[in-house]
Amino acid sequence: MNYKRYLYGGSLTVLLLLSSLTLAQTMISTVSFGEVNGRGGIFPDRPDILQINRVRVDTLIKPLFEAERTETVYYDLLFKACDFAGTVYLQPLLTAEEPACSSATMDFGGSFIPEFGAEFDKVRFDNIRVDTDYRSITFKFDAIMLRLVQILNPPQQVVISLNWGEHPRDLDAHLTGPEPGAMGTYFNEPDRFHLYFANRCVFVESACMASLEVNEFSDGKPETVRIFPPVGMVTLRPGNYRFTVHHFVGIGDIASSNAEVRVWVGNEPERLFTPIPGNWIDDHYALPPGLAGEGQGDVWKVFELVITDDGSVIILPTEHYDTGFTEPGRVGMI
Template identity: 50%
Template sequence: MLSRHFLVNCLTVFLLLLSGIMPPAYAQTNINFQEAQGTGINADTLQIKNMRVDLTIPDPANPAISKNVSSYYNITFRFDPVTLHFVPILESMSANCASFLVRVLNSQTATPLLTAHVLINGEDKIVDTNGFVQFDNVTSGQQIVTVSAEGFENSYQEITVQCGTNPQVDASLHPITASTPTTGGEEPVIDTPEPSVPTEEPTPPIIEPPPIVVDVPQLIRIQLDWGETPRDLDAHLTGPEPGLAASYGNDQDRFHLYFANKETSIAKLDTGEFSNTKPEVITIFPAVGAHQLRAGSYRFVVHHFAGAGSITTADAQVRLWIGNQAEQLFTPTIEGANILANASTDVWIVFELLVKEDGTVTVIPIQHYDTGFNPSSVRSAGG
């Protein structure tokens, strides 16, 4: 059983390590669990979210005066069968601590591709004159690196970054070339018969319509951001995962991506380990070995996890990018204010994405609101 005394001791040690302040500097430390919620991640791992830590510390401007501050934390614990305690996983306290370097080259000339854009976790940068770009303060773990340049094929790489390391990622982009049919050898000799005198009007030539260019995106990004009240909204995505067994967090054959399950075979949630981390970014990408997005329906939902107010008072914004198409922006409607309660159970079903077998994507706005959901049950919101 997870004891309150054990959590208080662990969290106090964590806060001291994070702040760099020695224990005598604190006159009082209180841990508040009123808004905390535990979610099982797997058989022996638990995440407790929204633990409030109230500290009394000296005012930096006037050390003679004490100052009260509050912070919210998410802590991941591993169950120790020997001591029967939940042991905090220190790595879960490290957010946005990794760095790495990306170099982009032209695959044909092996020279720096100066027009290239590199995108990771919603941050877009252009390479320097040597083809390099540096990313800092990246969340440790797996990341999707997207590299693009006009006139070149996009590149997608999945990498693993860790705190304290600075690896280099090399990306070579291939130029897009239009294949033109050619003939070799001598011109063939064609026996042309003598022209005959037409007896009727000639048939006009048939003009073929131009080919239809279908946009088949290789990447979809969804970004959730919000204001100060409520303090904690969460992004949720459900989608097709054939063969997936039903469990506490997901339905059969459908994954449920959220803070307790941040990665699937075709999608990834990027967010810090602490509450209030903004924005939350979801990336949908092809499965390993596939050349386009997995066909099926995807549903994006926003959950009001904690804090006063409702989703309609949160100044919430959802941005959607499908391939190279223009950004689509979604905000709560006025009708939602008449439906949502002032409680941390609200959901905003924003839209559905229908990916067809040919890889094309259709956006179906929903803009529906409901109440009475916990993080796991959000997967059933909207039907």
């Protein structure tokens, strides 16, 4: 007697063929993706079709009157890359009739578990990475959601824009970040760069790794900072980056400047930062409002960027004021 079992993992379905079952034996199956490899380009006219090879199924068979044994079978399964409702996922092709992407089961539901039956003791999902020829997409298996999910490429650029209102006349964007081997000077800390109006490009092999876009007189708005992968790298340089706003000149203060800092990390949604309202620092009021030059030289520490070794970007809001005059060359230092 032959049984067909379907292991539903969202858009991932593994076909298990368990043969020669009888009611007088117990079977425990473990499904492992630890040895799989993916291959696209199987059909030249169908770049959306790929194959996942070597899905391993170990079945421990415990006959009633015989010694237990383990049978290992490897399966090669075809999948179709689908775009549906803004999500890219894999749809298994298990029948002659190709299913429509819109009818695919995209989320794992606990209702499927009873179908496994008592012979399933556990299902182990090891790391799986499948590279496809379909738009150069890479999938990984999410053991929590129990489905294959797209691995998004690390962001190739971070863009930071600073804009403000009528007063103060001039706010300046400052970015400090990792620059291994850089000597410490009055304008930068050791092993770190300082990007601002007096240093608008951080060079790596004659190309900007970070740049500042301002007008000729550096008092225009908005000011735009861009961070790129260094020459020879495919991801942004790992390390801690610090973005700071400096009140360079003009009446008023940062808190009442209507300043806006907008951040774009790759294709992720925009992040917006605005100054904490009120003319205060660390719960203590600063100079009374309305004084000429009041707030000049103050610093607004907006956020830090943490770029990991794999190029992922984490934004850590700081939202802190430093009052009192700070020289432009010293802004952003700890």
